[in-house]
Amino acid sequence: xxxxxxxxxxxxxxAVARRAGVSRSTVSRVINGQPAVSPDAVRRVREVVSELGYxxxxxxxxLVTRRSDTVAVVITEPQHRLFVDPYFSLQQHGIRRELVERxxxxxxxxxxxxxDYARVEDFLSRGSVDGALLxxxxxxxxxxxxxxxxxxxxxxxxxxxLSGQAERPDRYLYVNSDNRxxxxxxxRHLVGLGRRAVATITGAMEQTAAVDRLRGxxxxxxxxxxxxxxxxxxxxxxxxxxxxxxxxxxxxxxAVFVASDLMAxxxxxxxxxxxxxxxxxxxxxxxxxxxxxxxATDPPLSTVNQDAEELGRLMAxxxxxxxxxxxxxxxxxxxxxxxxxxxxxxxxxxxx
Amino acid sequence: xxxxxxxxxxxxxxAVARRAGVSRSTVSRVINGQPAVSPDAVRRVREVVSELGYxxxxxxxxLVTRRSDTVAVVITEPQHRLFVDPYFSLQQHGIRRELVERxxxxxxxxxxxxxDYARVEDFLSRGSVDGALLxxxxxxxxxxxxxxxxxxxxxxxxxxxLSGQAERPDRYLYVNSDNRxxxxxxxRHLVGLGRRAVATITGAMEQTAAVDRLRGxxxxxxxxxxxxxxxxxxxxxxxxxxxxxxxxxxxxxxAVFVASDLMAxxxxxxxxxxxxxxxxxxxxxxxxxxxxxxxATDPPLSTVNQDAEELGRLMAxxxxxxxxxxxxxxxxxxxxxxxxxxxxxxxxxxxx
DNA sequence: CTGAAAGCGCTAACAT
DNA sequence: ATGTTAGCGCTTTCAG
Numbered sequence: 001x002x003x004x005x006x007x008x009x010x011x012x013x014x015a016v017a018r019r020a021g022v023s024r025s026t027v028s029r030v031i032n033g034q035p036a037v038s039p040d041a042v043r044r045v046r047e048v049v050s051e052l053g054y055x056x057x058x059x060x061x062x063l064v065t066r067r068s069d070t071v072a073v074v075i076t077e078p079q080h081r082l083f084v085d086p087y088f089s090l091q092q093h094g095i096r097r098e099l100v101e102r103x104x105x106x107x108x109x110x111x112x113x114x115x116d117y118a119r120v121e122d123f124l125s126r127g128s129v130d131g132a133l134l135x136x137x138x139x140x141x142x143x144x145x146x147x148x149x150x151x152x153x154x155x156x157x158x159x160x161x162l163s164g165q166a167e168r169p170d171r172y173l174y175v176n177s178d179n180r181x182x183x184x185x186x187x188r189h190l191v192g193l194g195r196r197a198v199a200t201i202t203g204a205m206e207q208t209a210a211v212d213r214l215r216g217x218x219x220x221x222x223x224x225x226x227x228x229x230x231x232x233x234x235x236x237x238x239x240x241x242x243x244x245x246x247x248x249x250x251x252x253x254x255a256v257f258v259a260s261d262l263m264a265x266x267x268x269x270x271x272x273x274x275x276x277x278x279x280x281x282x283x284x285x286x287x288x289x290x291x292x293x294x295x296a297t298d299p300p301l302s303t304v305n306q307d308a309e310e311l312g313r314l315m316a317x318x319x320x321x322x323x324x325x326x327x328x329x330x331x332x333x334x335x336x337x338x339x340x341x342x343x344x345x346x347x348x349x350x351x352x
Numbered sequence: 353x354x355x356x357x358x359x360x361x362x363x364x365x366x367a368v369a370r371r372a373g374v375s376r377s378t379v380s381r382v383i384n385g386q387p388a389v390s391p392d393a394v395r396r397v398r399e400v401v402s403e404l405g406y407x408x409x410x411x412x413x414x415l416v417t418r419r420s421d422t423v424a425v426v427i428t429e430p431q432h433r434l435f436v437d438p439y440f441s442l443q444q445h446g447i448r449r450e451l452v453e454r455x456x457x458x459x460x461x462x463x464x465x466x467x468d469y470a471r472v473e474d475f476l477s478r479g480s481v482d483g484a485l486l487x488x489x490x491x492x493x494x495x496x497x498x499x500x501x502x503x504x505x506x507x508x509x510x511x512x513x514l515s516g517q518a519e520r521p522d523r524y525l526y527v528n529s530d531n532r533x534x535x536x537x538x539x540r541h542l543v544g545l546g547r548r549a550v551a552t553i554t555g556a557m558e559q560t561a562a563v564d565r566l567r568g569x570x571x572x573x574x575x576x577x578x579x580x581x582x583x584x585x586x587x588x589x590x591x592x593x594x595x596x597x598x599x600x601x602x603x604x605x606x607a608v609f610v611a612s613d614l615m616a617x618x619x620x621x622x623x624x625x626x627x628x629x630x631x632x633x634x635x636x637x638x639x640x641x642x643x644x645x646x647x648a649t650d651p652p653l654s655t656v657n658q659d660a661e662e663l664g665r666l667m668a669x670x671x672x673x674x675x676x677x678x679x680x681x682x683x684x685x686x687x688x689x690x691x692x693x694x695x696x697x698x699x700x701x702x703x704x
Numbered sequence: 705c706t707g708a709a710a711g712c713g714c715t716a717a718c719a720t
Numbered sequence: 721a722t723g724t725t726a727g728c729g730c731t732t733t734c735a736g
Contacts, residue, residue, distance in 0.1 A: 058478035060729035412713035
């Protein structure tokens with residue numbers, strides 16, 4: 001009695017080979033699309049494969065190739081907060097598309113409580129993934145060190161925290177939007193409009209994106225009064241609260257650069273409630289250019305565009321290339337380790 | 353020159369064994385916590401393991417055990433829509449907790465576009481997961497048939513679509529809230545209050561939960577006029593829109609059973625805008641009992657409680673048990689295949 | 705162009 | 721209590 005199916009109940013390479021009257025090697029070659037196989041053998045193998053419904057066992061394959069064609073997408077954020085922001089959806093979408101187009105599969109891992117770090121570490125070290133995309137990291141996030149320690153190729157959105165040990169060569173890369181440059185352009189535009197009291201509502205300052213956007217503001221307005229800078233938290237309600245505080249402390253404000261569209265929507269709402277006309281009394285520029293938000297506000301929001309989907313694709317592409325380099329045993333050369341920066345551009349609508 | 357580390361650069365069982373002066377079997381036993389090992393050997397092995405930073409290669413392990421300790425959580429919903437609803441967050445949380453407590457790891461897979469079905473099928477058939485949890489299925493979702501075909505243990509939230517081939521034994525299970533019973537209780541309460549014109553705002557009717565809640569309504573009010581039933585879509589805005597329609601078509605409505613808290617929040621907003629007092633003019637009962645919503649509405653919402661987190665845990669537990677049964681080669685007996693039903697209960701606050 | 709043979713790193717009888 | 725021996729299902733030299 002020959003065994004045509006493995007104990008798991010599924011046909012093996014061996015079974016296909018016997019049925020097609022060829023060797024395992026030949027079947028393997030056909031499966032993996034290697035060229036040196038006669039058309040006839042290819043046809044026979046293909047037939048048997050679909051007849052038996054053969055699917056290669058990924059564990060056996062990974063054991064020898066050391067590749068799983070799977071990459072982890074690690075998200076350090078409570079799920080509910082994360083996905084409310086359309087920016088993340090676009091980014092996710094870009095990541096997924098690029099990954100699948102290049103034959104890799106994304107698996108999402110969430111960090112929601114402290115113990116999750118250990119679980120994720122466990123998962124990442126089992127050899128089930130070829131690399132990791134690290135999203136929405138906090139300033140002192142242990143994830144980059146973890147992937148480093150595991151020698152697992154990784155790329156982060158954002159950039160290395162300023163405080164960090166900047167000289168050590170890394171196994172992980174950064175991909176980032178030009179937050180500082182975009183902010184600079186936005187603030188320059190406001191100043192160019194002739195506004196005298198240009199304030200800013202920042203994001204949560206433990207995120208480097210928020211820090212960088214504030215730096216862009218300060219690049220243009222190095223002498224801005226401290227009251228002109230109010231910290232928000234990247235939510236609509238936070239933007240509204242920040243705008244209220246700003247108005248109390250600085251009634252004469254005539255322009256504000258808000259570090260995200262969502263917060264800008266909240267700020268516009270407050271401005272309207274307080275009877276300030278936009279842009280006549282107060283000009284507003286946001287950041288992100290989420291069409292669903294920026295085109296829907298009243299008035300439509302001028303904002304800094306960053307192509308979230310393209311950023312996602314870029315992250316995925318960078319990771320996949322890095323994985324390939326590591327597999328090729330190449331010494332990771334410093335050049336590609338420089339952060340990849342996505343350009344931004346100011347999109348003018350009606351609010352400024 | 354002995355090889356202490358595999359080509360991937362990581363130490364193997366073999367390396368640990370040599371270093372600790374024992375056989376591979378002994379190391380394996382220690383790693384897997386099997387009892388028959390001398391305390392001395394355990395100590396030595398543990399030392400070497402942490403010294404070398406040894407982590408078992410999951411692919412090698414899975415190849416022989418046929419277990420990956422990983423389960424897929426397949427979500428058939430655009431990410432952004434899904435996570436806005438706190439109900440899903442709770443359910444997710446319950447799933448994750450139960451899974452990790454029992455030593456399994458969840459990986460999330462999203463279906464966002466038609467081609468994703470093929471990708472998910474591919475992933476599920478590779479032997480990388482032990483089973484699958486199927487969430488938020490549409491009425492004619494191909495996923496259950498897929499897991500069935502792959503002989504992959506699976507459990508779905510919800511229930512088999514009524515139209516389906518109900519007699520065939522399945523490899524997948526259902527876990528469900530008592531949607532119909534809960535709706536019945538809610539409507540009975542409204543009727544018991546003496547309301548004469550009791551309407552309902554349903555969920556999206558391609559979801560079985562929406563269908564079942566409507567059936568509960570009809571159980572109590574079989575003769576309700578067609579205008580008393582308005583279809584929503586499980587969003588806040590959808591609930592508001594439905595309430596507006598209801599008011600136009602049926603100004604005399606004095607009670608409404610809304611099939612989700614989120615929609616009920618929208619309905620309450622519209623009622624307030626139109627100057628109808630709740631519960632004096634119109635009594636409202638929701639469904640879900642999301643504290644963040646039901647306690648925050650004005651007035652606080654009476655609603656049908658379903659323990660989303662517990663439902664998640666139950667799903668995970670059911671799947672894990674099912675996987676164990678399948679592994680034990682047990683013929684899947686029909687009894688546990690009956691859908692598991694989570695009870696619901698009416699929570700009275702101020703809106704009815 | 706094809707097959708034989710040698711492992712990848714691990715677990716699981718089966719001995720001892 | 722511990723070691724020996726076979727594989728799990730696949731890819732990959734290496735010969736032919």
